[in-house]
Each structure stands twice: as structure tokens, then as C-alpha cells.
Amino acid sequence: MTATILDGKAVAERIKAAVKAEVAKRREKPGLAAVIVGENPASRVYVGMKQKACEEAGIYSELHKLPEKATEKELLQLIERLNEDRKIHAILVQLPLPKHINEEKILAAVAVEKDVDGFNPVNAGKLAAGNEEAVPCTPKGIIRLLEEHKFEIGGKNAVVVGRSNIVGRPVAMMLLNRDATVTICHSKTKDLKQHTKNADILIAAVGKPKMITADMVKDGAAVIDVGTTKLGGKLTGDVDFEAVKKKAACITPVPGGVGPMTIAMLLENTIERHNVR
């Protein structure tokens, strides 16, 4: 068997075109404010890509760069200003934040109705309770990619490797909300393979290149590779793609799978935040 490649780039292009058409119809443009603290080069690249995507879709966007040494108070003051700003409908705080800043406090300060990433604990709690009013972009992109390819989620065994608040936990909740039987694995899981072998849907969100090998994958599984690690100048996923694609029913490539979907979902979420203004 050779897996169907879940082409996130192609699906993302369609979604971006739909967002652009929707924005063109609106008299008032949706506005996104991105906030970045410090000089993390990967974060700078991600924010740059997000801003470019906004521009192409006709979404108003502004970038607020704070120095590495910015205080928690300064960041909170900026968020308060953006919460009040009527031309801003969506606020994104690029993670990770410098160590001296309390991430939880910052994410909680973003107004619930402007929380484009769904990281505010109110929105995270709603998701855990089965309400998907504001869900994080990467998990939403993963689910959309499966749905676009008509992959049935209900009743399936889904295994999520990784339990971060930005990917693992929320995607597990979204799978549960769609009636999958969900197992969440992490660094303390004993015998990871025993779990992954049982997965009809396997989601790898760890950040360890090629850690999911073919022997860990069930024949006919849907394999979603979220991991992105720079290896020898190349972006590498958590899944041994070449070997696993011979066993899986469908698989996402890295790059060109989950990454573009994350950006497309950010645009879609911005529109949704604009709807609730």
C-alpha cells in the first residue's frame, strides 16, 4: 500500500482563497495584531509568514515587536491596549515567550473574544467541555485536513503523541468531540509502540525527527506529522515518512502538511473573531 498524501498546501490555498473572497465582501476589514517578544529566529519567521498570509487575504495586520528584556507589565499593557483597539479583532501572542514572563498570565489577558489562537484558559476550557467556539489553529488544521479527505473520525482509535497546550491536548479534545477513542502519549508513556500500533489515527506532535518508525504504525492508519525540526538545513517531521507511507492509508508530508494548514486556520479564525465583534 502507498499512502495518499494529505496535501496541506493545496487545501490551505483553497481555504485562503475562500477567506480572501469573504474579506472582500466586508466593508470593515478584519484586523489581526501579532505580538512577538525577543529575537527567537523561528518565531520571527512564523510571524512573518502569518503577516504575509494576512496581507494576501486583505486582512489588516499589525506587528508589535517587544525587546527580549520587555517586562511582563509592559506586555500586559500592550495587550490591554489591543483588547480596547476597535480596528483589532484578533490578537496573537507568538510563543514561546522569554522565561521571565508568565505565559499563562499573558494568555489569560487576551480578551476571550479576540483570542485568535484559542489559548486563553476560558477558550481552552470551553474546548475541553466540547464547545469549539475558539480553537487553536494547528489542531483545527489537522482536523480539517482529515475532514477534507473524507477520513471518518467517529469510532476510530486515535493516538496523540505529545500533550502540549498548543497541539497535543487540544487536538485530542477535538478528536474526542468527534467521537474518536483517544489515547494521549507523552515522554513518560511506557511502551509507546504498544499504543501507536493500535492507532487508526496517529498524530505525532513531539519535535523528535523520525521517531515514529514504520513498525510503530498500524496498516491503513492516517498519520499526521506535526513535528518540525531543522535537520541539516531541512525541515524534518516526527515520522519516518518514506517507510511509513508504505503502510499508512494517508500521511502528511513535512513540509507541506500541517504547517500551511495552521496559517490557513489563523486566517479563518481571524474572520470568526471579526464575526463576534
Ligand code: NDP
Ligand atoms: P512541546 O515541546 O511543547 O511538546 C512536546 C510533547 O512531546 C510533550 O508533551 C512531551 O512530553 C512529548 N514527548 C517528548 N519526548 C517524547 C517521547 N520520547 N515520547 C513521547 N512523547 C514525547 O512541543 P509542541 O507541542 O509545541 O510542538 C511539537 C512539534 O510540533 C514541534 O516540532 C513543533 O515545532 C511542531 N509544531 C508545528 C506546528 C505546525 O504548524 N506545523 C505548530 C506547532 C508546533 P511531556 O509533556 O511529558 O514533556
